[in-house]
Amino acid sequence: MLDGMDPHLLRTYVTVTRLASFSAAARELGYTQSAVSQHIAALEQDLGTPLLTRRPVAPTRAGERLLEHAAPLLLRLDAARAEVAAVAGAADGRLVLAAAPTALTPRTLGALPPSGVTLRVLPRADVPEAVATGAARLGLVDGLAAPSDPLRLTGAAPLRTRGAGEEPVHVLLPAGHPLAGRPGLRLDDLADARWLDAPGAGLPLAQLRAVHGTGAFRPSLRYEGTDVRTLTALAGAGHGLALLPASAARAPGTVAVPLTAPRVVHRTELLHTAALSGPAAAFVARLDVTRS
Amino acid sequence: MLDGMDPHLLRTYVTVTRLASFSAAARELGYTQSAVSQHIAALEQDLGTPLLTRRPVAPTRAGERLLEHAAPLLLRLDAARAEVAAVAGAADGRLVLAAAPTALTPRTLGALPPSGVTLRVLPRADVPEAVATGAARLGLVDGLAAPSDPLRLTGAAPLRTRGAGEEPVHVLLPAGHPLAGRPGLRLDDLADARWLDAPGAGLPLAQLRAVHGTGAFRPSLRYEGTDVRTLTALAGAGHGLALLPASAARAPGTVAVPLTAPRVVHRTELLHTAALSGPAAAFVARLDVTRS
DNA sequence: GGGGCCCATCAGGAACGCTGATGGGGCGTG
DNA sequence: CACGCCCCATCAGCGTTCCTGATGGGCCCC
Numbered sequence: 103m104l105d106g107m108d109p110h111l112l113r114t115y116v117t118v119t120r121l122a123s124f125s126a127a128a129r130e131l132g133y134t135q136s137a138v139s140q141h142i143a144a145l146e147q148d149l150g151t152p153l154l155t156r157r158p159v160a161p162t163r164a165g166e167r168l169l170e171h172a173a174p175l176l177l178r179l180d181a182a183r184a185e186v187a188a189v190a191g192a193a194d195g196r197l198v199l200a201a202a203p204t205a206l207t208p209r210t211l212g213a214l215p216p217s218g219v220t221l222r223v224l225p226r227a228d229v230p231e232a233v234a235t236g237a238a239r240l241g242l243v244d245g246l247a248a249p250s251d252p253l254r255l256t257g258a259a260p261l262r263t264r265g266a267g268e269e270p271v272h273v274l275l276p277a278g279h280p281l282a283g284r285p286g287l288r289l290d291d292l293a294d295a296r297w298l299d300a301p302g303a304g305l306p307l308a309q310l311r312a313v314h315g316t317g318a319f320r321p322s323l324r325y326e327g328t329d330v331r332t333l334t335a336l337a338g339a340g341h342g343l344a345l346l347p348a349s350a351a352r353a354p355g356t357v358a359v360p361l362t363a364p365r366v367v368h369r370t371e372l373l374h375t376a377a378l379s380g381p382a383a384a385f386v387a388r389l390d391v392t393r394s
Numbered sequence: 395m396l397d398g399m400d401p402h403l404l405r406t407y408v409t410v411t412r413l414a415s416f417s418a419a420a421r422e423l424g425y426t427q428s429a430v431s432q433h434i435a436a437l438e439q440d441l442g443t444p445l446l447t448r449r450p451v452a453p454t455r456a457g458e459r460l461l462e463h464a465a466p467l468l469l470r471l472d473a474a475r476a477e478v479a480a481v482a483g484a485a486d487g488r489l490v491l492a493a494a495p496t497a498l499t500p501r502t503l504g505a506l507p508p509s510g511v512t513l514r515v516l517p518r519a520d521v522p523e524a525v526a527t528g529a530a531r532l533g534l535v536d537g538l539a540a541p542s543d544p545l546r547l548t549g550a551a552p553l554r555t556r557g558a559g560e561e562p563v564h565v566l567l568p569a570g571h572p573l574a575g576r577p578g579l580r581l582d583d584l585a586d587a588r589w590l591d592a593p594g595a596g597l598p599l600a601q602l603r604a605v606h607g608t609g610a611f612r613p614s615l616r617y618e619g620t621d622v623r624t625l626t627a628l629a630g631a632g633h634g635l636a637l638l639p640a641s642a643a644r645a646p647g648t649v650a651v652p653l654t655a656p657r658v659v660h661r662t663e664l665l666h667t668a669a670l671s672g673p674a675a676a677f678v679a680r681l682d683v684t685r686s
Numbered sequence: 687g688g689g690g691c692c693c694a695t696c697a698g699g700a701a702c703g704c705t706g707a708t709g710g711g712g713c714g715t716g
Numbered sequence: 717c718a719c720g721c722c723c724c725a726t727c728a729g730c731g732t733t734c735c736t737g738a739t740g741g742g743c744c745c746c
Contacts, residue, residue, distance in 0.1 A: 107401065107471055107474070107475065108400055108401070109399065109400070109401070123723080123724095124723075124724060124725095125722080125723065125724080133704080133705095134704075134705055134706075135723085135724075135725095136704080136705065136706075136707090136724095136725085136726085136727095137703075137704055137705075138724095139724060139725060139726085140703075140704085140725095140726095141703095142724095143725085143726095144703095149475065149478050149479070149482070150479070150482060151478060151479075151481070151482030153478075156723085156724060156725090157711085157712070157723075157724080159723090159724090163481050164478045164481040164482050167474070167477045167478050167480075167481050167667075167668060167669060168474055168477075168478050170477075170552070170668065171470060171471075171473060171474035171477070171552070172474070174470065174552065175467065175470055175471065175474065178463060178466070178467055178470070179399055179463075179467065181463060182399070182459070182460055182463035182464070182467065183399065183441065185459045185460075185462075185463065186441050186443065186445075186456045186457075186459050186460050187441070187442070187443075188459075189443070189455050189456040189459050190441070190442060190443030190456050260462070260463070260466065375459075376459060376462065377459060415692080415693095416692075416693060416694095417691080417692065417693080425735080425736090426735070426736055426737075427692085427693075427694095428693095428694085428695085428696095428735075428736065428737075428738090429734075429735055429736075430693095431693060431694060431695085432694095432695095432734075432735080433734095435694085435695095436734095448692085448693060448694090449692075449693080449742085449743070451692090451693090
């Protein structure tokens with residue numbers, strides 16, 4: 103047993119920690135409780151250290167380290183299988199495209215073929231995984247970046263990226279907002295504002311901090327869906343400000359004002375694996391044609 | 395066999411492809427040839443597609459995809475094991491520091507504790523792996539980046555980074571070079587120059603392209619060692635130009651001229667895993683104290 | 687044509703990994 | 717306080733897996 107860390111031991115381990123229960127993990131995985139117990143014991147013996155406290159069932163410090171690796175490992179295992187399958191299987195006719203909501207800009211939408219596409223809108227954080235595991239053939243993600251800088255994707259999965267367009271970033275204000283008449287806004291003007299916290303639908307405010315370097319943003323309402331229209335409606339109703347790409351920042355009762363400082367753009371990037379063919383390749387080519 | 399891709403099957407696969415031989419892989423891995431053959435057969439059956447051509451033994455296209463995932467997967471498996479071991483085992487007294495040659499700037503050297511350190515100089519590309527697998531506790535890598543931009547590390551392994559200093563980039567010219575008298579040089583001035591190609595010791599010219607966006611560099615002599623002094627001597631002997639951090643760009647018979655355009659700096663970053671303690675933590679703290 | 691090397695296949699035995707049963711420990715309940 | 721319940725650990729037993737050693741076919745070089 104030189105190579106003790108079988109994937110299914112890891113899978114058992116993450117399931118046990120997630121459910122905080124050996125028995126529940128066994129039920130979910132289709133094992134007996136005994137098997138799960140033996141899995142954990144095997145892992146602990148292999149690594150030479152306890153990974154879980156029993157009663158309550160919780161990861162030890164060593165277990166936490168293992169957890170940080172286990173999920174990406176399992177994901178990448180799936181990714182490898184999916185990519186091999188993509189090469190092996192003949193290209194399926196349909197193109198499945200996973201996209202973050204605000205990544206659907208006019209440009210990317212315009213490049214879609216007229217038929218044969220399945221569009222799957224997901225929270226931004228789930229798009230890379232969908233592409234890596236083959237659930238989607240292509241992915242569109244977006245975010246804030248300095249002009250012509252690539253996005254900084256936290257990739258556990260190894261995906262290739264290519265730029266798919268940039269556009270200005272607008273701040274969406276309710277029509278009556280005191281700053282609504284401005285031609286442009288600096289982020290400093292909005293230091294005291296309350297922002298809609300919409301990790302699924304909006305742009306991640308944390309990225310602004312990375313680019314801008316300043317303190318935290320004060321969140322108001324948190325919206326967990328992926329629907330941009332809901333987000334703009336919330337902004338219109340005065341629940342907080344929203345940061346959106348220019349093309350998405352329009353809704354009745356709101357005013358969109360360009361963000362002028364810091365100088366960031368809304369950047370869209372296409373995600374794909376190494377193997378591209380058929381309609382996916384056509385879509386990519388169409389995107390490149392419309393390159394600015 | 396729902397979860398067919400055992401790590402040791404993958405290990406067998408990469409070994410077979412590396413050696414282009416089932417039998418040789420079997421010898422290296424301590425298996426019989428029969429076992430290796432069965433491993434490959436199991437993988438191919440699990441993935442539903444041939445992964446190798448026999449005679450000659452070479453990866454198929456599907457196999458190439460698998461290979462791209464297999465190495466990082468195995469690396470990360472080792473990384474997980476190493477990190478768990480680091481938490482479990484008591485902190486060993488010695489601090490092992492892996493560093494790229496040009497990452498050893500006065501600042502990083504100054505932060506080293508006076509004793510108890512093992513310094514391991516490696517080619518730049520090997521440093522992240524050494525840290526991930528626990529061969530070294532900390533790593534120092536360097537590269538070219540826009541000022542205050544982080545390095546773009548191609549991380550198969552999940553390492554944390556923190557800045558460890560920036561300094562100007564100099565071009566090292568032989569003393570008699572026509573441009574040696576200039577106060578500063580633009581990269582465009584050097585479009586026709588021949589560069590020393592030293593992936594181990596020098597700064598990777600490819601990174602300049604990433605920042606600058608222009609064409610290829612014309613390499614002259616290629617130097618595969620990790621010794622900076624040899625590199626500067628080669629530059630002094632007129633074998634080509636070298637790009638070095640200011641603190642390393644001095645050698646008899648050479649002139650170091652600052653690179654003024656594009657605006658890039660030599661940036662050093664510290665690599666570490668999540669678990670830091672003992673002398674490693676002390677070193678990090680010392681680095682932070684001298685932060686500019 | 688023969689010998690050597692290679693990979694595939696097969697049979698057999700050891701080792702592994704699962705199940706089902708049993709036992710001890712903690713916790714809420716009557 | 718005793719009982720019952722739920723949880724995890726351990727054990728024996730059995731089916732499967734996985735490795736070895738032997739054998740065979742294909743290719744190349746001599």
